[in-house]
Amino acid sequence: MYSTLREHIEKIMPLTDEEFAFVEKHFSFKKFKKHQFMVQQGELVPYNYFLLFGLTKLVYTDPDTDKEYILAFAMQDWWDNDFQAYYTKTRASFSMVCLEDTQALCLSLDDFTALRAGLPKIEHFFLEKVMAGFLSAQRRILSMMTSNAQQRYEQLLAQHPSLAQRLPKTQLAAYLGVSRETLSRLSE
Amino acid sequence: MYSTLREHIEKIMPLTDEEFAFVEKHFSFKKFKKHQFMVQQGELVPYNYFLLFGLTKLVYTDPDTDKEYILAFAMQDWWDNDFQAYYTKTRASFSMVCLEDTQALCLSLDDFTALRAGLPKIEHFFLEKVMAGFLSAQRRILSMMTSNAQQRYEQLLAQHPSLAQRLPKTQLAAYLGVSRETLSRLSE
Numbered sequence: 001m002y003s004t005l006r007e008h009i010e011k012i013m014p015l016t017d018e019e020f021a022f023v024e025k026h027f028s029f030k031k032f033k034k035h036q037f038m039v040q041q042g043e044l045v046p047y048n049y050f051l052l053f054g055l056t057k058l059v060y061t062d063p064d065t066d067k068e069y070i071l072a073f074a075m076q077d078w079w080d081n082d083f084q085a086y087y088t089k090t091r092a093s094f095s096m097v098c099l100e101d102t103q104a105l106c107l108s109l110d111d112f113t114a115l116r117a118g119l120p121k122i123e124h125f126f127l128e129k130v131m132a133g134f135l136s137a138q139r140r141i142l143s144m145m146t147s148n149a150q151q152r153y154e155q156l157l158a159q160h161p162s163l164a165q166r167l168p169k170t171q172l173a174a175y176l177g178v179s180r181e182t183l184s185r186l187s188e
Numbered sequence: 189m190y191s192t193l194r195e196h197i198e199k200i201m202p203l204t205d206e207e208f209a210f211v212e213k214h215f216s217f218k219k220f221k222k223h224q225f226m227v228q229q230g231e232l233v234p235y236n237y238f239l240l241f242g243l244t245k246l247v248y249t250d251p252d253t254d255k256e257y258i259l260a261f262a263m264q265d266w267w268d269n270d271f272q273a274y275y276t277k278t279r280a281s282f283s284m285v286c287l288e289d290t291q292a293l294c295l296s297l298d299d300f301t302a303l304r305a306g307l308p309k310i311e312h313f314f315l316e317k318v319m320a321g322f323l324s325a326q327r328r329i330l331s332m333m334t335s336n337a338q339q340r341y342e343q344l345l346a347q348h349p350s351l352a353q354r355l356p357k358t359q360l361a362a363y364l365g366v367s368r369e370t371l372s373r374l375s376e
Contacts, residue, residue, distance in 0.1 A: 060330055060333070060334060062334065069330070069333040069334055071326070071329055071330060071333070083319075083322065083323055083326060084323045084326060084327065087319065087323065088323075093327075093330060094330070116312070116315075120308065120309060120311075120312065121308060123308075123311040123312050123315050124304070124308065124311050126315055127311050127314055127315045127318060130315060130318045130319050130322055131271070131275065131318050133322050134271065134318055134321050134322035134325060135271055135272045135275065135276075137322060137325035137326055137328075137329060138259070138271060138272060138325055139272065139281075140325075140329055141259055141325060141328055141329060141332065142248055142257070142259060142281060142282070144329065144332050144333075145248070145257040145259070145332075145365070146248060146250065146257055177333070
């Protein structure tokens with residue numbers, strides 16, 4: 001399972017066996033069942049997650065209406081979290097919930113700090129990953145401002161075709177902010 | 189003017205005089221007039237900008253309707269850009285426009301790459317900055333999904349009071365996605 005992490009990092013930078021052994025020992029492996037909460041809105045966030053397997057959603061539930069707003073999905077080879085809560089040790093604004101059985105490598109903030117301090121070159125890798133996340137978020141903001149549901153559906157299909165196929169329709173509709181019926185019309 | 193950059197970096201990590209001299213030589217200084225475009229939608233983006241002085245907006249203009257959508261503002265001590273276009277050497281999706289006379293330190297992508305390669309420890313600084321940008325974008329997405337204009341106005345006031353005060357009302361209204369008249373009611 002750690003070989004997936006090594007391949008993932010080495011897409012960006014090479015590591016010696018010794019360096020990767022140091023990286024690896026900061027992570028722990030966990031399994032989660034479908035419907036399980038990896039992050040719980042209102043609670044602290046002990047880990048950042050690198051997904052090996054499965055499918056998750058990042059979701060905000062309005063406490064007054066119970067309405068769900070889906071910010072993002074993630075699957076294998078992706079990092080996902082309420083990064084704000086993780087990184088600032090504050091309570092989560094979102095939940096991260098398994099839509100399928102999921103396996104992840106887990107990195108606590110203390111281990112993240114120790115990893116960066118002990119192997120500063122790994123910051124090159126994280127800078128590239130966080131930059132990609134930031135660019136994706138900036139595109140999402142523009143898309144939310146300027147695109148209708150049909151266009152956002154097409155953007156998702158174009159950017160992440162395999163993800164779009166795997167998503168339950170109800171989840172996809174919640175992500176696009178449309179009803180299940182509207183989604184059926186969009187996807188005809 | 190470079191002392192501002194040094195203070196900005198040293199809020200996150202110390203640098204020796206020799207290290208800062210290496211950082212500094214990768215930047216160039218430029219002045220821009222109010223209304224000038226620092227980044228032009230549809231064009232390549234030669235620089236990333238660290239603002240020393242002034243006020244800018246990041247804006248998408250719908251080519252069909254000429255309607256403006258404001259993604260973000262920036263002022264002194266902030267980095268701003270169409271980061272996607274800068275970082276991937278593609279054409280800008282947004283413009284970055286001066287709302288006041290503005291001065292910036294400019295970093296080309298080649299210089300950014302050379303700076304990272306020549307002084308790897310600087311990636312620690314950029315990782316912290318990009319992380320902050322990413323967290324802010326994730327908060328913005330949640331806010332766009334769940335908050336009305338009144339709430340978004342209050343969030344802006346709470347997070348960036350000095351920015352909110354300086355913004356022309358028309359620009360603030362465009363950022364919140366409301367009319368000038370609605371904004372007047374919100375800010376009563």
